[in-house]
Structure formats: structure tokens, C-alpha cells
Amino acid sequence: MSKKSKALEYYYEKFKAALLVFLIVLCIVQIGILWSSQSGSFPFLSSFFPDSKATSQVSLEEVKENYMLPYKIVLSKGYDEEHYIVPNGSREYKSLWDNAGEYITKALETKPTQTQLIDEEKWGVILANKSYYFEFKTQISIDIVKWVLNIKKPVDTLPGLSKIVICPDDPNNSYYDVIYIRDAVNIYTYILTDHGQNSLDQEVFDSVYNSLHGKPNFSNYKIAIETGINSALPKDMIAPFTSNSTEAYATVDYTPLGSQDGHTSSLAEYNAVQMELFGEVRSDYMPDEDVYGSIVFKNSDSVYRLYNNSVAEYKFIGTQISTEKPKVLEAYQRAVSFIMDIKDRSKYMGAINLYLSSISESSNSYTFKFDYSIAQGGEYGELPVLLKDFTLPGSDQPFDSSITIETTSKRVIQCRWLALKLQAEKSLIEYKWNFPEFVDKAYNSIDSLKNSNLPIQNYGIYYVLVQGSKDYSINPSFVLFNSEGNYSIPLNGQ
Amino acid sequence: MRSRLLLFIIIITAIMSLVVSPVGAAPGKFVEISRPEGNAEVVTKDVFSIFGTCVYDETIITFEYKDRSTEEFKPLETTEGYSTFKVGSGKMFGKDIKLKYRGENIIKIIAYTKDVKDDKDKQVQTYTITQGEEKKKSNWFEKAIEWITNPGKDSDKDKKD
Numbered sequence: 324m325s326k327k328s329k330a331l332e333y334y335y336e337k338f339k340a341a342l343l344v345f346l347i348v349l350c351i352v353q354i355g356i357l358w359s360s361q362s363g364s365f366p367f368l369s370s371f372f373p374d375s376k377a378t379s380q381v382s383l384e385e386v387k388e389n390y391m392l393p394y395k396i397v398l399s400k401g402y403d404e405e406h407y408i409v410p411n412g413s414r415e416y417k418s419l420w421d422n423a424g425e426y427i428t429k430a431l432e433t434k435p436t437q438t439q440l441i442d443e444e445k446w447g448v449i450l451a452n453k454s455y456y457f458e459f460k461t462q463i464s465i466d467i468v469k470w471v472l473n474i475k476k477p478v479d480t481l482p483g484l485s486k487i488v489i490c491p492d493d494p495n496n497s498y499y500d501v502i503y504i505r506d507a508v509n510i511y512t513y514i515l516t517d518h519g520q521n522s523l524d525q526e527v528f529d530s531v532y533n534s535l536h537g538k539p540n541f542s543n544y545k546i547a548i549e550t551g552i553n554s555a556l557p558k559d560m561i562a563p564f565t566s567n568s569t570e571a572y573a574t575v576d577y578t579p580l581g582s583q584d585g586h587t588s589s590l591a592e593y594n595a596v597q598m599e600l601f602g603e604v605r606s607d608y609m610p611d612e613d614v615y616g617s618i619v620f621k622n623s624d625s626v627y628r629l630y631n632n633s634v635a636e637y638k639f640i641g642t643q644i645s646t647e648k649p650k651v652l653e654a655y656q657r658a659v660s661f662i663m664d665i666k667d668r669s670k671y672m673g674a675i676n677l678y679l680s681s682i683s684e685s686s687n688s689y690t691f692k693f694d695y696s697i698a699q700g701g702e703y704g705e706l707p708v709l710l711k712d713f714t715l716p717g718s719d720q721p722f723d724s725s726i727t728i729e730t731t732s733k734r735v736i737q738c739r740w741l742a743l744k745l746q747a748e749k750s751l752i753e754y755k756w757n758f759p760e761f762v763d764k765a766y767n768s769i770d771s772l773k774n775s776n777l778p779i780q781n782y783g784i785y786y787v788l789v790q791g792s793k794d795y796s797i798n799p800s801f802v803l804f805n806s807e808g809n810y811s812i813p814l815n816g817q
Numbered sequence: 818m819r820s821r822l823l824l825f826i827i828i829i830t831a832i833m834s835l836v837v838s839p840v841g842a843a844p845g846k847f848v849e850i851s852r853p854e855g856n857a858e859v860v861t862k863d864v865f866s867i868f869g870t871c872v873y874d875e876t877i878i879t880f881e882y883k884d885r886s887t888e889e890f891k892p893l894e895t896t897e898g899y900s901t902f903k904v905g906s907g908k909m910f911g912k913d914i915k916l917k918y919r920g921e922n923i924i925k926i927i928a929y930t931k932d933v934k935d936d937k938d939k940q941v942q943t944y945t946i947t948q949g950e951e952k953k954k955s956n957w958f959e960k961a962i963e964w965i966t967n968p969g970k971d972s973d974k975d976k977k978d
Binding site: 403545549550551552553554555556564565566757758759762763764765766767773 | 849850851852853854860862866868870896897904905906907908909910911912913
């Protein structure tokens, strides 16, 4: 063999080896891409891919606290004294909730001193007497609480928590810190005899009170127990029961995604909707329109749909293999990851905060509901969004929360969310209102409420979004809830 | 024929008695006062909140207090500045009043509907609200002494004080 042909063979072998290495690398990359696009994670390779689960797991750790926030934080000066709702999203709200986490963690690492069945009257008295009250919209499963608060050594006694009262240095309990936690059935009392923290002590209380006192949307309310034990109201309801409260709220403007007349036909319009939904134009999703006129983007295992009423939907249509009972924490993490992804991709979700409002379990999945809340700017807090009369074609369930997401431990099965561009105006309008006056107005003007003759279960100030409304700006309303539904009356601006 | 007419009159009378009696009864029950609780309360602050739930739509409520010098009842204004107000279909009310005196305040709550013409048919309830001294807030030293000398004294009590 000549020297030249030897060299040629040498380079040919080199080329083959290089090609083999390249193909192996390509193969690994391909496997990585496939893994990252599936619900399961690939621990080593997924870190190379920007869209991978590992990346979102890291950010999930960073933002997990933002998805388990109390709907209400109340400061109380005692029975028949002043009670204030701390504006959600304010600096004081964040610091109080951060500090409360230390007390709750400590409590859940010990056994309760006392466990008693819920007595509404007693609960109302505790709430009115003690300094801090934290209320969630629903009972949060204890596994989720442990994960969010990083509780390392929990003593598992309660299935979840929905309401918490914290009384640091309680004079009625030898100046120990006392925590009352309520689930759907019991009140658990924890007396922390070796808790060295003082992040919610009297000094902190005074400092928060002083920094908020006199500011708008920090009004002196009463707690329903103080209206008398024979009053028919829920004993822990907090409201302006006697004098007017003056509060300032923004008008919220909203615009739907895509074409405003609900009909999209051109590729450019489809692409525009994709940009708003996904933050990019996805070539792997085929655009289409269904029989209801909804915009559809479909690939082999999932469908995105944008209904005419601005509800977006993701549906997994691939094969589900797993039949094992899902774990609530894993399902919740899937749900939060998915919602994070929507929030990251969609600019319209920027001004929206989310509150977990319901958790329900079926045989092989969990459904989580979240409500939107719109920031008013700084110390003015937030105002939640209430959906009214929203229905979806082909579904017998009302769409009553801003996000409804169904997940297993492995994947998201379905997610529906309100996909509107919501924007609070910069100027705020003053509203004067009190509870009995607006109950009167509601009963005088809404026949179905009057005829139902049912006790009031709750109330709130909301941005009420009515399906089909062509008024693209909304002002706050007073909303009453009973077991049959909700009834709203617009607040009167000044 | 006569017995049928008699039966008809009896039925009509029975129905009328059911329908008319709630407003015509004397004195009527027009409001359930939930606060003050019982006939008397002791408070520390000079502003007291009165709460109640009315039985009928459109109930008129009047507050009065007993003047110590004349021993007569006079109109008692709420902090919003009126002593008589109407409660509509919502049926509930909550009003703040400023107590006139330290010590005993005799307060009268009068409730009626527009169908009530005679004073004797109005619902009248009298309450005694005693404004006492505000509890002095003890300092940390006093608290510590109290805790050392009497550690279990107040434990597990959730008083409304």
C-alpha cells in the first residue's frame, strides 16, 4: 500500500470516528430534547435545554411562596377595638407573611397543646382578641405548606390549614407565643415555650400599624363576633359594620387577545394570538378554528384553544399510562410550573397576582383553582377578580375561577385560564361604603337574593367580570355570597 | 247554603288573621338586638356599637337616652348625626353612638314599621351601658412580677376584655 493511500485511509478512519462521535452526541441531544418535551425529567441532560423541567424546578423553588399567599392579613388591637386589613401586596403584607412563616414552621414542628372541634363563636373571639390573623381562600394541604415553608421536621397532626391566628407573647398564656391553626374540622392550639423569635412582637406590630395608619385602604373594621353572638353573620367576617369606610381603587381596563370580534382567519392573526399565548410562534402547532369559532392550536399530544369569551385552554390528548394515585404535592408542583410558564410567556399576566382558591381530588388527578388579583400600586393593595356567568361550549361546569388546572403527579391534563390583557389605571377613585348599607342595596335591587332568604356566607370587594360584556373597563363592586351564588352591586365612586 | 257561607267566612277570617297579625299585633316584635348582649353591658370606650336584625323590610329605628338631670328620655344621635333611621330589605343595621355619661347610660331602642300608628304598638327595649375605667396597660416589669407570682392565672382564657 502506497504512503498516500495509507494516509487517505488514516483520514478516512479519522472521519468515520468523528462522524460516529458526532452522531452519538446528536443522538444524546435528541434524547435530551425528547425528554425535556415530555413530562418526565432527565436529570443530567435537561440542564442543557432552556425549556427543560430542571430549569423550571429551580425557578419553582424561587417563586413557590408567591403561589401560597394568605388572601387576608388582619391586625387586631383587641375585642371591640380596632381591626385593620393589611393591603395585599404591600411591603407590610410581605414582611408580616414572611415573619409569620417562622411561627407557623415552629408550630408545625411541635405537637398541638390542644385540639378542639371548631366553635365559630370561640374562633371569632380568638380572632378579635389576638394580634395577627392570616386567612387563605381554601384549606391548603399540609404537604404543600411543608414544601413552601421548608418545614424540615414536621409533626404530622393536621391535614391542612386555612386560617391562622398568631399571638406573640400572649399575656393569657404566660407570655409564650401562641398559634391557633384552623382546618375544616378543628382548631389546633400551639403554645411555643422555646420559641426565641420576636419577628411579630409588639414592637413590630406598632411599627406596621404606625406605617399604615392614616393611609388609604387601611380602614378600621369590625369583626362579626362583635356584632353579638346572636347575629346571623359568620363570626370571623371582617367589615365596616357601623361607619363608612373610604377606600381608593383603580378602574381596570381590559382587552381580549386576538381579534375583538372573535373571528380569526388569517395566518397573521393566528400568529398574533400565538405570540400572546406562547410568547412565540410555534411551528409545531397547527392553527385551526373549531365549530364554536374558537382558535385552536394542535399538535400530536396537546391542544391549545382560545374560546371567544377569552378563556384559554390547554388539553393533553396523548395517552396516559399511569393509573397510580397522585400525590398532592407533586400535582401542585406540576400545576404551579405550568402556570409559571404561562405567566413567563404571556405579557398580559404581568400585573396579576394569584391566590389558590380551591383544591379538589378525583380518583387519579387533582384540580387546583386560582383567582386573579390586580395590583392597585404600592400601598393601595390589590383587588380580586370575580368571574360571572362564564361558561364554555361543551362543558356543563361554570368557569368560575380565573385558572382551573387539573394535574396528575406526572403531567398537566387540562388547564383553563382567563386570557385577558388586564391593566389598572394609574389614577384611583375614592369609594365610601359600609356593610349594612350595601346589604340593603343588594336586597332591595336583586330579587333572587331577596327570594332566596339564605344567610350571608361571605362578602368582598371585587372587579366583577361578566361574560359577554362589551364594557372594556370595570370598577369595583360589593359582592355578597350565600349558598346559592353571588350577588354584586357596584360601589359608588366619588 | 248558609253553612257554606259560614265556612267561607271562617276560612277568610283565619287567613286574614295569619296575614294581618304580624303588623297589627301589639306591641310587635320588629327587631332582634344582638348588641348590647343581654340588658346590660360594661364597656371602657365612650363609643358603643349597637347592632340588630329587623323582622320586616322598612323598619324605623329610634335611639333615645335618659337624661340624668331631667330624668327624661331624649333623642340619642349616632356618630353620623341622626337618632332615627330606616332599615330596608337588608334588615341589618350597625350604628355607633357616643355614650353621654361615664358610669350608667340608660338607652332606649324603639322599633316599628310604617303600618304602626300607635306608640303602644311600637317595640321598645331599654338597655344599661356602663362606661367603666379603661384597663391600665401594665409594663413589662409588672407583667413579669405577675407571671412569677401567679403563672397560671389567665391561661387558656379568651376573654372579651
